[in-house]
Amino acid sequence: MERYKVIKELGDGTCGSVYKALNLETNEIVAVKKMKRKFYFWEECMNLREVKSLRKLNHPNIVKLKEIVRENHELFFIFEYMEYNLYQIMRDRQSPFSEAEIRNLMSQVLQGLAYMHRNGYFHRDLKPENLLVTDDTIKIADFGLAREVTSRPPYTDYVSTRWYRAPEVLLQSSSYTPAIDMWAIGAILAELFTFCPIFPGESETDQLYKICCVLGTPDWTTLPEGMNVSRFANFSISEIMPVNLSDIIPNASLEAIDLITQLCSWDPLKRPTAEQALQHPFFHVGMWVPYPLQDPFQSKPNDMVEPKLELNLWDFGTEPDDCFLGLTLAVKPSVSDIEMVHQVSQNSREELLLCSGFQERSDQTVMWPIPSLNQTGNVPVKSSLSSSYIVNSQISCPTIGVPQSAGFTISSMQPNLLDRPLVAVSSPFQQSHYL
Numbered sequence: 001m002e003r004y005k006v007i008k009e010l011g012d013g014t015c016g017s018v019y020k021a022l023n024l025e026t027n028e029i030v031a032v033k034k035m036k037r038k039f040y041f042w043e044e045c046m047n048l049r050e051v052k053s054l055r056k057l058n059h060p061n062i063v064k065l066k067e068i069v070r071e072n073h074e075l076f077f078i079f080e081y082m083e084y085n086l087y088q089i090m091r092d093r094q095s096p097f098s099e100a101e102i103r104n105l106m107s108q109v110l111q112g113l114a115y116m117h118r119n120g121y122f123h124r125d126l127k128p129e130n131l132l133v134t135d136d137t138i139k140i141a142d143f144g145l146a147r148e149v150t151s152r153p154p155y156t157d158y159v160s161t162r163w164y165r166a167p168e169v170l171l172q173s174s175s176y177t178p179a180i181d182m183w184a185i186g187a188i189l190a191e192l193f194t195f196c197p198i199f200p201g202e203s204e205t206d207q208l209y210k211i212c213c214v215l216g217t218p219d220w221t222t223l224p225e226g227m228n229v230s231r232f233a234n235f236s237i238s239e240i241m242p243v244n245l246s247d248i249i250p251n252a253s254l255e256a257i258d259l260i261t262q263l264c265s266w267d268p269l270k271r272p273t274a275e276q277a278l279q280h281p282f283f284h285v286g287m288w289v290p291y292p293l294q295d296p297f298q299s300k301p302n303d304m305v306e307p308k309l310e311l312n313l314w315d316f317g318t319e320p321d322d323c324f325l326g327l328t329l330a331v332k333p334s335v336s337d338i339e340m341v342h343q344v345s346q347n348s349r350e351e352l353l354l355c356s357g358f359q360e361r362s363d364q365t366v367m368w369p370i371p372s373l374n375q376t377g378n379v380p381v382k383s384s385l386s387s388s389y390i391v392n393s394q395i396s397c398p399t400i401g402v403p404q405s406a407g408f409t410i411s412s413m414q415p416n417l418l419d420r421p422l423v424a425v426s427s428p429f430q431q432s433h434y435l
């Protein structure tokens with residue numbers, strides 16, 4: 001390990017401490033994870049789940065394990081270095097993510113996860129701290145709990161982070177599937193909009209209660225067999241009705257709400273797989289129309305230029321992706337004083353058609369963002385993703401009240417989405433619909 005010079009500590013997890021270090025031979029910055037327990041034989045190291053899974057997985061959205069060093073019975077993993085984890089980014093950001101940014105982050109995570117599941121592994125501990133970000137790229141890290149899909153239940157040693165834990169795990173099902181990762185993805189997706197965990201339970205029982213407060217009580221007939229439903233007996237669940245997710249995640253589009261709803265299904269079989277989630281309309285949004293335009297012509301002042309909507313087939317390219325974009329962009333305004341704004345950056349291209357007839361009221365600007373795919377198939381996000389964080393800033397917003405069930409004490413509970421301020425979003429994108 002003399003080849004590495006420690007620069008600073010990055011994190012102290014359950015299994016190991018992680019350091020930023022410089023490789024003195026190559027001048028490369030790396031992350032060194034020093035395992036807490038001792039390893040007396042190489043076989044022990046090679047049998048670690050983290051090693052077994054990471055050695056087999058090679059994907060742009062999975063953090064790369066570069067080297068394993070055993071020295072004086074101590075084990076070190078040398079990883080590629082990533083600048084932030086997603087938790088730090090959400091904590092330090094001053095403004096909410098745009099939906100385009102969330103789409104970009106989520107599509108990358110899902111691509112990494114789909115690859116992992118395809119190759120027979122599930123992660124079991126997805127949470128914002130385990131999603132690492134550098135510039136526009138996000139990667140899945142911490143494979144300490146990863147399991148082979150074909151490994152045999154019962155899984156008794158599972159201790160994942162509570163807030164992202166799927167109900168079947170909370171209900172002590174001993175055989176669960178990659179669908180537990182999809183639950184975590186749903187919870188993370190919701191959090192990306194609000195910067196508040198959606199199910200911040202303080203104990204396992206409270207975790208179930210928090211889930212019930214959002215989703216309502218489950219339909220008992222759809223819960224898979226083998227779940228220890230007696231855990232629900234700790235609180236009165238009969239009266240808990242589901243909340244409208246749009247009320248607690250007001251800045252999410254209907255597509256995002258639908259995807260979160262599907263991912264956070266009580267029934268693991270109802271959750272989409274990572275591949276299926278990538279096909280969800282949330283990832284294929286090419287056109288945003290702000291809320292006031294849902295019914296624009298009823299309240300339109302007389303002198304306002306009415307846009308003619310026309311279908312220009314020559315706007316369609318010949319590439320498959322162009323066809324897709326063309327279809328989503330098929331309806332285009334043709335007012336005479338249309339302004340076309342091209343924002344071209346190295347990694348992203350977003351064209352905004354600004355319909356000036358609506359510019360007198362800022363919330364009526366018609367915008368057609370045109371996300372273009374980069375080489376990896378991701379919708380690029382603004383390159384400032386990781387550069388604009390302001391440390392320790394707070395976002396404050398109004399409280400949303402949620403009926404709490406009788407018969408359960410909530411006095412000491414951690415505030416969550418339901419009882420804590422929400423991100424205030426003043427953008428015209430609060431509600432949207434697609435043509």
Ligand SMILES: Nc1ncnc2c1ncn2[C@@H]1O[C@H](COP(=O)(O)OP(=O)(O)OP(=O)(O)O)[C@@H](O)[C@H]1O
Binds near residue numbers: 013031080081084130
């Ligand atoms: N490759 C990396 N580059 C930069 N930072 C990293 C890297 N890997 C891990 N970290 C940082 O170290 C923290 C802890 O890492 P990791 O989750 O791998 O350790 P752990 O001991 O398994 O933790 P946990 O208690 O979550 O299981 C991460 O949240 C992250 O902030």
